[in-house]
Amino acid sequence: MGIVRVVPPRENDSPRTRRIAGQPAQPAGALVPTRPMLMAGGVAAIAAAGGGLAVLATLTLFGFITAPHVGLGGGLAGALRSAGLLWLVAHHVEVTVRGVGRIGLLPLGLVLLPAVLIERAGRWMTHEGHVTSLLQVVPAALSIALPYALFTGAVAVASSTPVAVPSLWQAAMMGFLIALLAGAFGAARGLAPWRRLAGRVPPRPRSVILGMLAALAVLAACGAVLGAASLVIHLSAYRAAVTALNPGAVGSVLLLLASLCYLPNSVIWAIAYMLGPGFAFGIGTAVSPSGSALGAIPAFPMLAALPVGSAAAFPAWLGFFVLVTPYLAGALAGLMTVRIAPTPSLEAAPLWGLLTGTLTAVVIGFCAKISGGPLGAGRLASVGPAAGEVGLVAVLEIGVTAALVAGAANWLIIRHHVRRLAAVAGREPGDPAAASGRPRGAAGPLARASSPLPALIVDETDDAGGHRIHVNPWAEEPAD
Numbered sequence: 202m203g204i205v206r207v208v209p210p211r212e213n214d215s216p217r218t219r220r221i222a223g224q225p226a227q228p229a230g231a232l233v234p235t236r237p238m239l240m241a242g243g244v245a246a247i248a249a250a251g252g253g254l255a256v257l258a259t260l261t262l263f264g265f266i267t268a269p270h271v272g273l274g275g276g277l278a279g280a281l282r283s284a285g286l287l288w289l290v291a292h293h294v295e296v297t298v299r300g301v302g303r304i305g306l307l308p309l310g311l312v313l314l315p316a317v318l319i320e321r322a323g324r325w326m327t328h329e330g331h332v333t334s335l336l337q338v339v340p341a342a343l344s345i346a347l348p349y350a351l352f353t354g355a356v357a358v359a360s361s362t363p364v365a366v367p368s369l370w371q372a373a374m375m376g377f378l379i380a381l382l383a384g385a386f387g388a389a390r391g392l393a394p395w396r397r398l399a400g401r402v403p404p405r406p407r408s409v410i411l412g413m414l415a416a417l418a419v420l421a422a423c424g425a426v427l428g429a430a431s432l433v434i435h436l437s438a439y440r441a442a443v444t445a446l447n448p449g450a451v452g453s454v455l456l457l458l459a460s461l462c463y464l465p466n467s468v469i470w471a472i473a474y475m476l477g478p479g480f481a482f483g484i485g486t487a488v489s490p491s492g493s494a495l496g497a498i499p500a501f502p503m504l505a506a507l508p509v510g511s512a513a514a515f516p517a518w519l520g521f522f523v524l525v526t527p528y529l530a531g532a533l534a535g536l537m538t539v540r541i542a543p544t545p546s547l548e549a550a551p552l553w554g555l556l557t558g559t560l561t562a563v564v565i566g567f568c569a570k571i572s573g574g575p576l577g578a579g580r581l582a583s584v585g586p587a588a589g590e591v592g593l594v595a596v597l598e599i600g601v602t603a604a605l606v607a608g609a610a611n612w613l614i615i616r617h618h619v620r621r622l623a624a625v626a627g628r629e630p631g632d633p634a635a636a637s638g639r640p641r642g643a644a645g646p647l648a649r650a651s652s653p654l655p656a657l658i659v660d661e662t663d664d665a666g667g668h669r670i671h672v673n674p675w676a677e678e679p680a681d
Contacts, residue, residue: 238326238340239344241326241329241331241344242326242341242343242344242345242384245325245326245384246319246345246347246348246380249315249322249345250315250318250349250353252318253291253314253315253318254284254285257288257291258281260284261283261287262277262281262284279362282359282360282362285357285359286360286365286367288315288356289353289356289357289360289367289372290307291314292315292372292375293309293312293375294307294353294357294368294372295307295367295368296365296367296368297365297366297368298364298365298577299363299364299365301577301578302575302577302579302582303575303578304575304576304577305573305574305575305576306466306573306585307574308459308463308466309462309463309466309469309571309572310461310464311462312379315383316382316383317383319345319379319380319383319384319387320383320384320386320390321387322345322384322387323341323345323383323385323386323388323389323390324387324388324391325387325391326387326388326391327341327388332388332389332391333392334401335389338385338388338389339385341385342380342381342382342384342385343381345380345381346376346380346381346384347377349376349377349379349380350373350377350380351373352376353376354369354373357369357372357373399411404541407542408539408540408542408553408557409538412534412535412537412538412541412554412561412603413534413557413560413561413564415530415533415534416530416531416533416557416558416561416603417564417565419526419530419533420472420475420565421468421472423471423472423475423526424468424472424474424475425468425471427474427475428471428506431506431507431508432505432506435505435506435507435508438505439503439505441505442501442502442504442505446500446502456502459501460502465572466572466585467506469565469568470488470572470573470585470586472565472569473569473591474523475490475523475527476527476565476591477489477490477594477598478586478590478591479586480573480584480585480586480587481583481584481585481586481587482495482498482581482584483498483580483583483584484580484582485580488508490520490523493509493510496580499576499581527598527599527602531558531561531598531599531600531601531602532606534603534606535554535557535558535602535603535605535607535608536606536607536610537557538553538554538557538603538607539553539607539610539614540614543614543615544611547608547611547615550607550612551607553607554603554604554605554607555603555604555607557600557603557607558596558599558600558603558604559596559600561595561599561603562592562593562596562600563592565591565592565595565599566589566595567588567592569586569591569592572585572586573585573586
């Protein structure tokens, strides 16, 4: 996608460095990009957007040629506009249909198509030499996201028809957001493998990020299991829905693909269910652990997993495990936060745990927002979880639990190191107590040394995961 020049080292340079006019010394053999970062980002963005649009346009034209009766009005131009609308739907852009209303309940699985292409564009930026450290990941992602957002906005304008009009502001916003996240992910991933990449992040941010990811992974896994269990319980209703549709062989494959595309939506709804607020499938409806109140729902097989009836969907013992899962995720987040980077300040540890849990709740609330949407202007104008309620409850359950566990775990870590240093300080060479493994003058293995303990310093800038606790040799000596 680009040309990279490599300049050999000059005679007056060291063997391991080379100098380019107007540039600082670089490692020998390093790649020097031949174009500015903004220009390279524009090239990568256009390549990623054009590639995804070309794939969908090819599929749409194939359907237009083989089945012209499907109703793609406007001839070839209409087929291309339909491809543009499908490409925008893959970016989670709402479409307003005349006589129906807004269609915003879109499959999150389709977002993988543009995200994968943009991730490759971010890796290309790294391989071209534009990203050599984590500090350059964000500028590289912005150089991709800005032109990508302009491209999605242009496609939204070009794809508008008297029947279907995509949201222009959503096209620009979602295009920018997807390109920023996927581009940053690809640029960072191109630097080093995951383990080495995590080692480049300072201990404190790494503890918060890994704590968030651990909590989200637990919730996502339990949400997937909960959704699968509900689908197995309502398997007869699922079969009845498939039989009523009678899709045939090709239709069954398309129905399976559609179900897989909506799988992330169902996992997020299951997380909202575990948190307590649940979700709605229409105005005046609710699906929560305490019971469900549903009206008529579309004939989509995956919707057969929705629990019906005013009673709880699961037995009391199973419902307990469903409701306790967010607290377990919060406990894991708090434990990882202080396990990776403990702090000598006992009152600071709960605040770091609360920060990790709160950021996790923000991510959950955002996912709840984009997982739902309207299905027209009628009774199904409100479908999905209430993002504000889900986020607030997640803060109270995950954030508070993470704060409490972080404070307790940090206290235990400090207490363990204090006891260990006390035991070490009580032993001297040739002391009979050293042979027994007990501090001098101690009554037991956990007894404290008779002399005051040295001051402790927790080094949060080292490369040992924040576990290295040093003895301060300049601590104030006790008075005689």
